Amino acid sequence: MAKRKLSHQQKRRITKAQQSINLDDENTHQGLIISHHGGEVEVQPASQGHSNIHCKLRTNLGAIVCGDQVYYRQENHDPSIIAIKPRLNLLQRLDGFGQLKAVAANVSQLIICLSIEPEPNLFLLDQYLLSAEQQQIEVLIVLNKIDLVDNNNSDPFDLKKIYSPMNYRVIHTSIKNNLNIDTLQQLCVKHTNVISGVSGVGKSSITKAILPETEIPIGEISEMNREGKHTTRTSRLYHLPLGGNLIDTPGVRGFNPIFDDSIPIASGFREINALAQNCRFSNCQHTHEPRCAVVNAVNSGEINKNRYENYLKLLQESEK
Ligand SMILES: Nc1nc2c(ncn2[C@@H]2O[C@H](COP(=O)(O)OP(=O)(O)OP(=O)(O)O)[C@@H](O)[C@H]2O)c(=O)[nH]1
Ligand SMILES: [Mg+2]
Ligand SMILES: [Zn+2]
Known part of the structure; x- marks a missing residue:
């Protein structure tokens, strides 16, 4: 390619x-x-x-x-x-024109930041997860602005229910109510973290909450379409007081993973990858093949249908 x-x-x-x-x-x-x-x-x-x-x-x-x-x-x-200097890794994505775009280097943890408003796009989340799996970067999923839910702390998008069984860590945070900021701070220590997500989810607010001494511009979200206003224009690396770094990045419109023939799309979906060895064919793509353990698990409800649909979408895109 x-x-x-x-x-x-x-x-x-x-x-x-x-x-x-x-x-x-x-x-x-x-x-x-x-x-x-x-x-x-x-x-x-x-x-x-x-x-x-x-x-x-x-x-x-x-x-x-x-x-x-x-x-x-x-x-x-x-x-x-x-x-x-030679890099340990390079977090990359494809931009809207299909060109490689480097996000950050020598990263050990990707913090995928979502929020109650603007609401999470789970296809985008699965694209992030595929990129992180490809580049062997640890992941933290943060659902911010949990204060905006009437029944505080309950997540209407079921992120923990969907993603915890595949060993992804999901944290609910609120900058407004100072909820779980300590936990997040602890989880960031000694890592080089990069925080990414769409505009307005609160990436800079979280960065600032972890680093209260630092001047970091925070934007508003638009009254009209409830989206962010792309306040952060360039990425910046901050040193964490307890060791490690945090890179705040501008809001993304998408996070298209790189399609690399040597890394099958299924390897970016932990639950699909885990079942693939039970499929009849070793090169099963989990689409139409007979005795496919993945399709069976989708039908029985063991694999989340939406995740499987996102897998199929990415598989199709990779074949274009
Ligand atoms: N209610 C509530 N609002 C929050 C929370 N965190 C951030 N906000 C608000 O969300 C808006 C956007 O916050 P930012 O931190 O600028 O968002 P960002 O993700 O850095 O946005 P970009 O830099 O544009 O990508 C601001 O008005 C914040 O005050 C939260 O936990 N609860
Ligand atoms: Mg920002
Ligand atoms: Zn299969």
């Missing part, structure tokens, strides 16, 4: 750039990407006691995102990034 090729090319470019770096050069330093906007990135120098600097980007480096560890050269007050 063309998309995969691009990523290999990028890797080669990075390795090449890496090999040409002279680490003994006193002008070469290491740092962490805090934010990226326009042709510039904000870098936190690895050596302590130095304040963050703004660096220009070289065009041949490929995408540089929050969480990237980089080498930069500081000459004549005009620092520039010269290479990206």
